[in-house]
Amino acid sequence: MIYEKMSQATKTMKSSMIRELVASTKNIEGLISFAGGFPSPKTFPREILSKLYADVITKEGDTVLQYGGSQGDQLLKEELLKWEGYDDLSQEQILITAGATNAIFYMSMALLEPGDVIICEAPSFLGSLVAFEAMGAELHSIALDQEGLDITLLQAKVEELAKAGKRIKFIYTIPDFHNPTGVTMSYPRRKQLIEFALAMEIPILEDNPYSRLRYSGKDIPSLFRLAHDEYGNTEIITEVVTFSKILGPGMRLAYVKGSSVLIERMCSWQQKVNIAPDNVSQRVAARFLTEGHMQAHLESIRKFYQPYLDKMLKCMADYLPSYIQYGKPEGGIFTWLWLPEDMSADLLFEQAKAHKVTFIPGSKFYPVGQEKFNCLRLNFSYSNLQQIEQGMQSLGKLMEDFYT
Ligand SMILES: Cc1ncc(COP(=O)(O)O)c(C=O)c1O
Numbered sequence: 426m427i428y429e430k431m432s433q434a435t436k437t438m439k440s441s442m443i444r445e446l447v448a449s450t451k452n453i454e455g456l457i458s459f460a461g462g463f464p465s466p467k468t469f470p471r472e473i474l475s476k477l478y479a480d481v482i483t484k485e486g487d488t489v490l491q492y493g494g495s496q497g498d499q500l501l502k503e504e505l506l507k508w509e510g511y512d513d514l515s516q517e518q519i520l521i522t523a524g525a526t527n528a529i530f531y532m533s534m535a536l537l538e539p540g541d542v543i544i545c546e547a548p549s550f551l552g553s554l555v556a557f558e559a560m561g562a563e564l565h566s567i568a569l570d571q572e573g574l575d576i577t578l579l580q581a582k583v584e585e586l587a588k589a590g591k592r593i594k595f596i597y598t599i600p601d602f603h604n605p606t607g608v609t610m611s612y613p614r615r616k617q618l619i620e621f622a623l624a625m626e627i628p629i630l631e632d633n634p635y636s637r638l639r640y641s642g643k644d645i646p647s648l649f650r651l652a653h654d655e656y657g658n659t660e661i662i663t664e665v666v667t668f669s670k671i672l673g674p675g676m677r678l679a680y681v682k683g684s685s686v687l688i689e690r691m692c693s694w695q696q697k698v699n700i701a702p703d704n705v706s707q708r709v710a711a712r713f714l715t716e717g718h719m720q721a722h723l724e725s726i727r728k729f730y731q732p733y734l735d736k737m738l739k740c741m742a743d744y745l746p747s748y749i750q751y752g753k754p755e756g757g758i759f760t761w762l763w764l765p766e767d768m769s770a771d772l773l774f775e776q777a778k779a780h781k782v783t784f785i786p787g788s789k790f791y792p793v794g795q796e797k798f799n800c801l802r803l804n805f806s807y808s809n810l811q812q813i814e815q816g817m818q819s820l821g822k823l824m825e826d827f828y829t
Contacts, residue, residue, distance in 0.1 A: 438559045442789050443551055446774075450783045457816035459803040460783040462604065462758065468726045469673045473718055477709045489704045495696040497521025497680070498707035504714035505680055511653070517685040518659060520692050521678070523702045525634060525667035528681040529553055531691035531698075532630055532663055533560050536594045542586055545597040546574055548790030548800070550604045550632065553597060563591070564792040571752050573610025574598055576617045583625060595628040595663075600648055601636035602757025605790045605802035609755070612645050619652050622661050631664040637671060637723050639756035640731040649682055660684035668710060670758070671723065676706045730758070730806060736813045737805040744821030758806035761787070763799065768827055770801040776823055782816045 428436070447460050481489055496502075502519050506512070522528040537543075539561030545554065547566030557564055565586065567578050579596070586593055598618070600610035610618070622629050631648045646654065649664035663683035668676055681691065695701070713719060737760055738753055745751075750763040764770060770786040777783060787800030805813060 434559055434561065439555050443785055446783075446785060446789070450778055453778070453781060456781045456783060457808055457812045457819075458783045459805065459808065459813075459816060460785050461807055462804055463807050464670045464674065464758065465729065465806050468729055470713075470718065470722050473713065473722070474672070474709060477712050477716075478705065481705060481708045481712060485708060489708045491704070493701040493704035493707070495699075495701050496692050497702060498704065498711055501707045501711035501714075502680070504711045508714050508719060511682075514659065514682065515685065518688055519680055519682050520688045520695070521680050521702050521707055522665075522691075522695060523677040523679070523699055524669060524674070525632060525665045525679045526552060526556070527695070527699065527702075528665040528679050528691070529630065529632065530556055531694040532595075532665075532681070532687070533557060533562070534694045535687060535690040536628075537562055538592070540592075541594045542591045543595055543597055544579065544582060544593060544627075545792070546599065546603070547792075547795060548605055548787060548797070549597065550599060551790055553632065554790075554792055557597070558792070562594070564795075566792050566795050569603070569606060569608055571608060573600060573603070573608055573614045574618060576614060576621060579618075580621065583627070593627055595630050596622065597630045597632065598648070599632045599634075601633055601645070602638060602754055602759070604635070604757075605759055605785065605787070606752070606761040607754030607757050607759045608752060608761070609645065615645065615648055615651055616655070619648060619656060619658075619661065623652075623656065623658065628660075629662050631662050633664055634667045634670050635757040636666075638727065638730060638758065640727050640734055642755040660687075663687060671726070672710065672713070676710070677703060678706050678710055727756075730756075732810065733805045733813065734760075736810050737803065737817070740813055740817035744817045746821065746824050749824060758804055760803045760805065762801050762803065764801070764824070766799055768824070769798045771798055773801070773823060773827065776827075777820060780819050780823060782819045782823075784820070 450456055497520055501521055502516050506514050537560050541562055542565055543557050543562045544565050547568050565582055567582055568575055602609055633647055647664055649662040652658045652662045665679060665681045667679035741751055748765050751760060754760060771788055774786045785802045788796040788798045
């Protein structure tokens with residue numbers, strides 16, 4: 426009976442197929458998984474956090490165990506602006522949320538009417554795609570190359586949509602160590618994208634979970650930073666940064682910077698959905714920054730992950746057949762493979778599962794109807810070095826055997 430009462434949006438809502446895929450391999454003994462997107466628990470700063478949680482509850486329990494403001498902890502916001510070096514941004518231009526997922530949801534709720542268009546990258550982060558679809562958005566995807574979003578294709582798509590009378594609400598991009606491809610948008614592309622967005626007045630949602638996980642090469646400024654520094658604009662980009670891959674996803678903590686008008690409306694959504702993010706975790710994160718732990722912690726995470734990325738890249742070079750194409754990310758937690766046109770990663774997934782190796786078939790990262798099947802995502806932050814060696818050897822062999 427209750428099913429009949431459900432809204433159309435709920436009835437047709439998709440769950441994350443990735444979760445289902447990962448669950449389908451859960452009980453396979455000895456499985457080597459390149460599937461999930463979990464950070465390694467070894468990177469969680471457990472000692473510092475356990476001390477800070479105890480301290481904060483002991484010394485500030487009366488306030489932190491109370492309801493907090495929907496706009497987020499003022500001290501954390503001050504510390505974040507200091508950490509990122511924005512002395513001209515106000516508290517009204519930043520909001521703390523329960524993870525990036527909530528920030529993305531609030532922005533979408535603030536801007537979208539059913540049928541509105543969101544332009545996303547192809548492929549893109551499935552969690553956001555299913556959320557956008559559940560809110561009634563129409564997704565149009567633009568291919569990525571090794572420098573990120575293809576601006577020529579973007580321009581053509583925007584023209585086409587405008588001619589069709591569509592309302593484009595925003596562009597969704599993951600410029601740094603993109604999930605799922607590992608691609609980082611180049612500096613010139615970032616400038617082109619901002620200039621195009623400013624000229625066309627199309628807002629950009631910049632999802633930035635991974636920029637601090639750079640193991641080699643030079644940092645590239647975020648879109649928000651570039652728009653702020655070089656175009657004097659703090660409205661066109663809304664940047665979401667999560668602590669999930671820095672401190673731990675269980676803390677459910679992220680922050681979002683952007684136009685004060687938009688932030689105020691997102692805050693209003695937060696009030697309705699969540700009242701406020703976890704007060705204790707917010708204050709713990711603030712103290713983590715005040716006590717100056719962040720820099721050393723980030724250095725230790727980078728040092729921890731670097732050998733895993735190096736190992737994955739070496740195994741890709743050593744074991745994959747020469748017709749498999751891939752980029753060489755300098756950070757993040759994912760790599761991406763392009764297979765020959767006639768090799769389906771969905772089929773390969775079933776064979777790999779039988780050989781106790783998993784990954785996520787690339788088709789799962791495209792909007793429905795826009796899928797590509799000859800690609801796949803590999804995560805390198807969860808398996809150990811020996812498992813990477815063994816798993817990649819098996820995967821390479823399976824690919825070779827695919828044609829025999
Ligand atoms: C691109 C991207 N956006 C958002 C998220 C979700 O972040 P959070 O845990 O802060 O909700 C993830 C997590 O994997 C991600 O990769």
